[in-house]
Amino acid sequence: MCDPKPGARCSADTWKELQHARSKADAARRDLDRAPEDPSARRRLHQAESNLAEKSAAYDSSPRGQRELAEMIDSAADPNNPELDDLRTRLCAGRATRIAQKQALARSRGLSGAEESLEVDRALNRLRHPDGGYTRHPNTGREESIGFFVSPYPDREVAIPFDQLRPIDLLRFSKANADLLRMDYHYEGAWHDPETGIVSLDVSVKTLDAAEARRLAEQHQQVAFFDAQTGASVEVDPNARDRISHLNEGNPS
Structure with missing residues (x-):
């Protein structure tokens, strides 16, 4: 009905x-x-x-x-x-x-919808699966379920092998990027690349147009954009993995 x-x-x-x-x-x-x-x-x-x-x-x-x-x-x-x-x-x-x-x-009907907060341990659990990840609001912790997400800030990106990722890494990343995360339509993003096993932490922006997300990914040397409707990444530039691997080389273990 x-x-x-x-x-x-x-x-x-x-x-x-x-x-x-x-x-x-x-x-x-x-x-x-x-x-x-x-x-x-x-x-x-x-x-x-x-x-x-x-x-x-x-x-x-x-x-x-x-x-x-x-x-x-x-x-x-x-x-x-x-x-x-x-x-x-x-x-x-x-x-x-x-x-x-x-x-x-x-x-x-006079009802109110309760927003679910995404805790750090839940975020880590999502990342355990290859191609897993999240895009969440930096203030509420609410995970975004509509739209396409891509990072136009490759200089702010952090890459960490999943087996080395700790909850403190997520908290440090949020603190280091507080200036961007205060801006409208900016979100905390994380993606577990199924090809490399590396988790990328980034500041993502939201668009409601998949073609625009693809354009931004190409422009900013991103491997993929995230499709919240299907819950999967859409690969755009596999060669961008080289850039991310160099980020990982600079990370202390």
Whole structure:
């Protein structure tokens, strides 16, 4: 069932509305093909395509739509392919919409959502798994679950082999980068590289566009950006591992 307004929509209803919008858009295109000089036909097509985009976004935010987008990304032969960036961005936008709807429903009912804090030991536990990591708010400790994260500050990055990583290293990193972490949309980031076993600590920024995250990763010599929707990194420049290995060489054991 769909939530009552202003809550989230269900898969069945959004799917029916999407199919109806597609039919209307197809009909409007046929009308314009028959009368290409008719301004009313052009206007009807514009309205139909705008409605189709709205219904498509609504379906992307439904449970079924979210699953389908995630499955298309997961089943791709190359999960790092830039051609998947649009799907990743749609998954992000759909998740953000659904969370906002759930929050709006909670507010309308007079409820408040409790924010979970990410403790240092929990952060370390996440990093035990290859390709594990986190992106968390420096003040609340809340782990970010929406968006794409990448560090534009390679000069602030610290690289430590996982078997040498200690809780004090995370605390020291946060303290050393307090100036950046006070800025809006800046987060504490950590990533356990499955290729090298090295944990990179960095200051990450957030974007809601996967293509923008890719561009920033390329610009700042980052191996990957983090996709919070899938919980996995997206490799952009494997050669950047050389830069990170040199960072590790400078670290005391």
